[in-house]
Amino acid sequence: MKIGFIGLGNMGAPMAENLARNGLDVLGFDTDNSIKLPEITMMPSIPKLLTEVDIIFTMLPSGLVVKEIVNEFINNFNPKSTLIDCSTIDVKTTKEVCQTLGNKKINMLDAPVSGGVQGAKSGSLTFMVGGSRDDFDKLRFLFEYMGSRSVYCGKNGSGQTAKICNNMILGVTMIATCEAFALADKLELDREAMFDVVSTSSGYSWSMNSYCPAPGVGPKAPSDNNYTPGFSSDLMLKDLTLSQNASSESKASTPMGDLAMKLYKDFVENKNGSGLDFSAIIKTFEV
Ligand code: NAD
Numbered sequence: 001m002k003i004g005f006i007g008l009g010n011m012g013a014p015m016a017e018n019l020a021r022n023g024l025d026v027l028g029f030d031t032d033n034s035i036k037l038p039e040i041t042m043m044p045s046i047p048k049l050l051t052e053v054d055i056i057f058t059m060l061p062s063g064l065v066v067k068e069i070v071n072e073f074i075n076n077f078n079p080k081s082t083l084i085d086c087s088t089i090d091v092k093t094t095k096e097v098c099q100t101l102g103n104k105k106i107n108m109l110d111a112p113v114s115g116g117v118q119g120a121k122s123g124s125l126t127f128m129v130g131g132s133r134d135d136f137d138k139l140r141f142l143f144e145y146m147g148s149r150s151v152y153c154g155k156n157g158s159g160q161t162a163k164i165c166n167n168m169i170l171g172v173t174m175i176a177t178c179e180a181f182a183l184a185d186k187l188e189l190d191r192e193a194m195f196d197v198v199s200t201s202s203g204y205s206w207s208m209n210s211y212c213p214a215p216g217v218g219p220k221a222p223s224d225n226n227y228t229p230g231f232s233s234d235l236m237l238k239d240l241t242l243s244q245n246a247s248s249e250s251k252a253s254t255p256m257g258d259l260a261m262k263l264y265k266d267f268v269e270n271k272n273g274s275g276l277d278f279s280a281i282i283k284t285f286e287v
Pocket of ligand 1: 011061086087089113231235238
């Protein structure tokens with residue numbers, strides 16, 4: 001089985017390398033032609049890559065880029081090939097791309113990930129997968145080469161839906177955790193005591209227990225490393241914008257998601273949050 005991998009950035013490069021380390025023949029393409037990976041055969045163009053492979057992974061910045069590539073090169077895909085898009089993109093674009101490919105009998109799985117760059121490097125990502133159950137069953141071994149878990153979520157778009165719902169909860173709980181530290185500080189509660197109580201009480205969450213935004217408290221996290229990401233505030237803003245757009249389109253009610261998006265937008269655009277880990281938003285509450 002020959003694999004193509006388009007988009008070899010922070011996430012795509014280690015993911016493609018993990019496929020190659022498991023004995024697969026991997027061909028790669030990225031518009032940044034300074035990218036060189038010893039285990040990947042870099043191709044000069046997308047059409048040249050597409051004609052040679054059976055499975056194509058994409059790990060790209062946005063839905064627009066995924067859509068442009070599919071629309072431009074639709075006639076270069078091998079019949080019976082499958083596109084597995086691991087980028088985080090909007091549900092609407094995922095469905096449109098799936099339709100374009102389906103018209104040519106090319107299958108697609110949407111398979112966004114959680115676990116970040118560290119998870120991509122260590123092969124411990126979680127994949128949330130939408131598409132046909134048969135395709136998932138046939139191809140899940142590929143997810144196992146790059147991750148520790150893959151969850152079948154349902155029809156196309158379901159993987160992206162699961163991803164943005166998860167990250168909406170993450171954004172909201174991170175802000176709630178930061179606010180609680182701000183209140184505890186004002187009331188002169190020791191941060192260590194605050195962690196010890198909340199992490200073992202009903203206020204616990206991944207944001208508090210595993211990724212505590214207060215430095216020096218709880219297990220090692222980006223807060224202990226000057227908020228070097230981890231998962232950047234910019235990417236959290238991207239994901240909260242995707243969840244709010246999906247919320248408006250589907251007429252869901254997500255007021256906390258909306259507020260979290262606005263707070264991250266202000267942090268990234270006006271409060272020097274860009275480039276910092278998303279837990280650094282605690283700084284905006286330390287007044
Ligand atoms: P990145 O910017 O490091 O990588 C994207 C790569 O795509 C770049 O190398 C870029 O040159 C390439 N690219 C852009 N346009 C292209 C085109 N037309 N053809 C070929 N290559 C092209 O981004 P990343 O951090 O690797 O993120 C990729 C995706 O993964 C995003 O959708 C992001 O939301 C998602 N994601 C990222 C993280 C994370 O922690 N970085 C975590 C989970 C999900």
